[in-house]
Every structure is written in structure tokens, then in C-alpha cells.
Amino acid sequence: MRDLLLMAIIGVVAIMALGRPWIGVMLWNWISIMNPHRYTWGFAASAPVAMIAGLVTLIGLLFTKERGSPFKGAPVWWLLLFVIWMTISWLAGVDVGNDYNDWNRSIKIYLMIFVALSLLSNKYHILAFVWVTAGSLALLGAKGGLFTVLTGGSYRVWGPPDSFIDGNNEMALALITIIPLLHFLQLQLTRGWQRHAMSGVMVLCAAAALGSHSRGALLALIAMGAMFWWRSKSKGSMTILIMVTMLALLPMMPEEWWSRMETIETYEEDASANQRINAWTVAWHVAGERLTGGGMSYQYQDYFSRYGVYDTQPRAAHSIYFQILGNHGFIGLGIFLSLWLSTYLTAGWVRKHGREIAEAHWASDLGGMIQVGLVGFLVGGAFLSLAYFDLPYNMMVMAVLAKLWITKKGWERDPHISFIEFTGISSPTKAVKSKGK
Structure with a gap:
């Protein structure tokens, strides 16, 4: 059924x-x-x-x-450059045949990012894109958060099977990243009960992230919470909200969770942390040896046998930065970092200039929350291999489209019809004519 x-x-x-x-x-x-x-x-x-x-x-x-053309801002050009370099790196890689599936999976995602930039243009499109992006994960986060609360955090929360975020760590970072987007959507809601319901969803997503038992997610949550507080117009209320949330969630976490989080301070004694440092060391040496990196992967026995410090077992990078460094070299990492710096600055432009225009206040809110979400992703991503995951690229799309909407005075061009009419459920033509009458 x-x-x-x-x-x-x-x-x-x-x-x-x-x-x-x-x-x-x-x-x-x-x-x-x-x-x-x-x-x-x-x-x-x-x-x-x-x-x-x-x-x-x-x-x-x-x-x-x-x-229209998908090339609507600096981040898009950086993405194009990254796609080209990623392809060159793959073709010049150690094992082109076995790396094909990883390249193919990533290139499909990037293709659809360019398609989205070509087709989405107005406020309705942007808001729908945010709702689908954040809402898709929020449903899973609310379910996972409720499970965490009911079980006292004794079991880990996992993501969709056979996906980028099927692991507990990856799922946690995705949920943390969308919390600012959920707050943006909350600001667009007009009824009190809707806003309260969204607050509940945000708290449940945070609970699910904690319930993943991910140390990287905890650091990302702290970084994002600090950014949230800094950007908040009412820091007193935000401080109370953060404190109440933490006081409600942390005491229920089991001893196993606290023991795992404590290893952040003693990472040199933790086997998992040493394995990551080992993988990062190998990535650094591979990038130094090969201009284009290892390809879509650098986890080869030869490299780990030569450059491994703690052991010689090939392992995932567990870091978006070292993942890109080992896969695509220093040039690839430079392009990758430039892409996210450009996206952050574009979102900042939207936040600043949107405040100056009454019709664009929603865009200003979106720009600010994209920046907060990016901080969470970029901090948590330092400990996870999620460099090719859709979510941050979707946030880039939002920032680019919102900036273009402001610069072209989108409020003067948007169709004056309801969102339901715009989807085609009812006739847009009749709606416009009826308004003219």
C-alpha cells in the first residue's frame, strides 16, 4: 500500500x-x-x-x-569550475572505472542544481524550494527527535538507507543545517499555532541530532547556536530559548552519550579520532604527490601503506575538506572553499540589502539563515565525508536566486496569484483576469 x-x-x-x-x-x-x-x-x-x-x-x-541561464552569480561560476576540475581529477585519477559511479552520482546532482537555477525565478519558486528542502528533512527529524525523547536517547537516530545521510553522523549534520531554514519558514508563518508548531519541529530536530550520538554534530550545533544568538534581534529571548532547549534535552541523554562526548577533549586517546587524523594525513600526502588528487577517491592501500601514521587500513576521510583535498588536490580544495565563501558572502549581501526594502524583508531573513546554516554545515562537515551532498548546494541556489530577485526588483514582476493557483491546480489565467476585473 x-x-x-x-x-x-x-x-x-x-x-x-x-x-x-x-x-x-x-x-x-x-x-x-x-x-x-x-x-x-x-x-x-x-x-x-x-x-x-x-x-x-x-x-x-x-x-x-x-x-534562463543558470549562471546568475559568482557561486554558480565557482560551482561550474569545481565540476570541471572534479571531472578532470576523475579522468586523471588512480582508478577511473571504479570511480565512475561516484562521479556519475555527483554529476547528476550538480546537473539538477544548474537546472534549478535555470527554472526557478520568483518568490514562489524560492519559497517552495526552501519548504521542500527543509521540510523533507524536518519530517525525518521530528520522527527521530520524538524517538530520542521517548527512549531517553538510548538509541541512535539513523538516516534514509542507502543515501548520503544514512549514517547517524551524517543525518545529524543534515538536521542541524536545516534548523535555520526552518526558523526562516517560521518567520513567514502568520498564525501563532503555526509558529509554535514549527518551534516544536526545530526542537525535535535538535533532539534527533543529539540522539545520533555524533560528536561532530554537537560541535556543529554549538557553532550554529552561537551564530543564531549573534544574529538574533532579541538576544535575551534567544538566550532563554537555547538554555531551555538544552536543559530539556541534555539531562535525558544516557551515560553512553556523555562518555562519547567527553572524548572530544581527549581525542588523542580515541581510536576513531586517530583513524580520522590518519586519513587526513594520507590525504595531505596524496594531494602533494598528485596535482589532481586521487580522483573520486584516494582510499587506496598503496597510499595508506606509504603515508599512514597510526595504521595502514584505508578509511574514509570523515571531513569534507580532506575528502576534497585527497580526491581533487589543493586546486580542488581551493575551488571548493571559494564556492562556499562566495555563497556565504552572497547570502550576506541578501541579508543586508533585503532589510532596506519592505518587500524584500523575507529575503533578508533567508540570507541570514542561510549563513547560519552554512556555518553549522562547514563546522560539522570538518568531521564528515559529505562534500557532494545536495543540501549545501541547495542553499547556494537559494542565496543566488534571492540576490537576483532583489537586484531585478522581483516584487514588481512576480505573478499576483496564490501559490495554489501558481502550481496549476486552478487556472492562473482566470485568476489574473478576475483580479483585473
Whole structure:
């Protein structure tokens, strides 16, 4: 039954996407971020749902007149440069054949990022993109947070099977990253009960992150909370909220959780930490030896045998920075860092200039929360291999589109129709005519 319901939803939305390909972007985003098919037990679990979403979106892109150039800001050019260098690195890598699947998976994500930038243009598109991105993970976070509360944090929270975030650490970082986006959406809600409900979801996402037992997630949560407090207009209220949340969640965590967190201070005695440092050391040497790095991977026995310090067992980098460094060399890392610096600055521009325009206050809120979310991701990402995960790239899309919307005075060009009408559930043409009457 669950399989049939999911495929029916995907089928209906896919048909809508042929005529309005921006809806296909939302469908792809939902499937890629949330992986809803991984929570079924029948034929849908292995169905090529992402391919279906991507295909109908590309078909719609070919025939729609409402498309533009994806190159709408500096971060996009940095992303293009990164994609080119990643491809060169893969082709010059140690094992091109075995690395193909990793390259193919990443290139599909980047392709759809460019497609999103081509098709999304107005406030409705941007808000829908934020809702789908944050909402997809918030549903899982609320469920995981409730599980953490009911079990006293005795069990770890895991992500969707066979996805970028199937591990407990990866799932935790994804949830921490979307909390600022949920706060942005909360600011757009008009009814009190809706805002309170969103507060509850945010707290549950934080609980789920803690329930993952991830040390990197705890550091990311602290960094993001500090940024939240710094950016808050009412620091007193924010301080109370953070303190109440921590006092409510931390005391219920079991002894196992506290023991694991304490190893942050004694990392030199922790086997897991030493394994990461070992992998980072190998990545550094590989980048020094090869201009383009190892390819889509540098976890080869030869490198770990030569450069390993603590052991010679090939292991994942467990860091977006050393992952890129080992895979694509110092040039690749430089491009990667420039991409996120450019995204952060673009979001800052949106935050600053949006405040000066009444119609763009929502964009200012979005820019500020993108910056907070990026800080959480970039801090937590120092301990996880999530360099190719969709979520931060989606935030780049939001920042770029919001800046373009402000510079082109999007409030003067946006369609004056409701969001439901805009999706095609009712006729936009009739709605516009009726307003004219």
C-alpha cells in the first residue's frame, strides 16, 4: 500500500512537471534529499524514482519558455569550475572505472542544481524550494527527535538507507543545517499555532541530532547556536530559548552519550579520532604527490601503506575538506572553499540589502539563515565525508536566486496569484483576469 501511494504521488507530480518543469525541480529535490522510496518495502524501494523526476524535468526544460541561464552569480561560476576540475581529477585519477559511479552520482546532482537555477525565478519558486528542502528533512527529524525523547536517547537516530545521510553522523549534520531554514519558514508563518508548531519541529530536530550520538554534530550545533544568538534581534529571548532547549534535552541523554562526548577533549586517546587524523594525513600526502588528487577517491592501500601514521587500513576521510583535498588536490580544495565563501558572502549581501526594502524583508531573513546554516554545515562537515551532498548546494541556489530577485526588483514582476493557483491546480489565467476585473 505504501509503495502504491508513493508511486501515485510521484506519477501525478511528474505529469505536472512536464508542463511546469519547476515542479519537477521540487520533485527531484524531495526524492534526492528525503529518499522517501527507501522507507517502502516493496517494488518502490528499488524503483528509479530519481531518474523519473530528473527525466521529466529535463523534458519540461526543453519545451518551456520560462527558462534562463543558470549562471546568475559568482557561486554558480565557482560551482561550474569545481565540476570541471572534479571531472578532470576523475579522468586523471588512480582508478577511473571504479570511480565512475561516484562521479556519475555527483554529476547528476550538480546537473539538477544548474537546472534549478535555470527554472526557478520568483518568490514562489524560492519559497517552495526552501519548504521542500527543509521540510523533507524536518519530517525525518521530528520522527527521530520524538524517538530520542521517548527512549531517553538510548538509541541512535539513523538516516534514509542507502543515501548520503544514512549514517547517524551524517543525518545529524543534515538536521542541524536545516534548523535555520526552518526558523526562516517560521518567520513567514502568520498564525501563532503555526509558529509554535514549527518551534516544536526545530526542537525535535535538535533532539534527533543529539540522539545520533555524533560528536561532530554537537560541535556543529554549538557553532550554529552561537551564530543564531549573534544574529538574533532579541538576544535575551534567544538566550532563554537555547538554555531551555538544552536543559530539556541534555539531562535525558544516557551515560553512553556523555562518555562519547567527553572524548572530544581527549581525542588523542580515541581510536576513531586517530583513524580520522590518519586519513587526513594520507590525504595531505596524496594531494602533494598528485596535482589532481586521487580522483573520486584516494582510499587506496598503496597510499595508506606509504603515508599512514597510526595504521595502514584505508578509511574514509570523515571531513569534507580532506575528502576534497585527497580526491581533487589543493586546486580542488581551493575551488571548493571559494564556492562556499562566495555563497556565504552572497547570502550576506541578501541579508543586508533585503532589510532596506519592505518587500524584500523575507529575503533578508533567508540570507541570514542561510549563513547560519552554512556555518553549522562547514563546522560539522570538518568531521564528515559529505562534500557532494545536495543540501549545501541547495542553499547556494537559494542565496543566488534571492540576490537576483532583489537586484531585478522581483516584487514588481512576480505573478499576483496564490501559490495554489501558481502550481496549476486552478487556472492562473482566470485568476489574473478576475483580479483585473
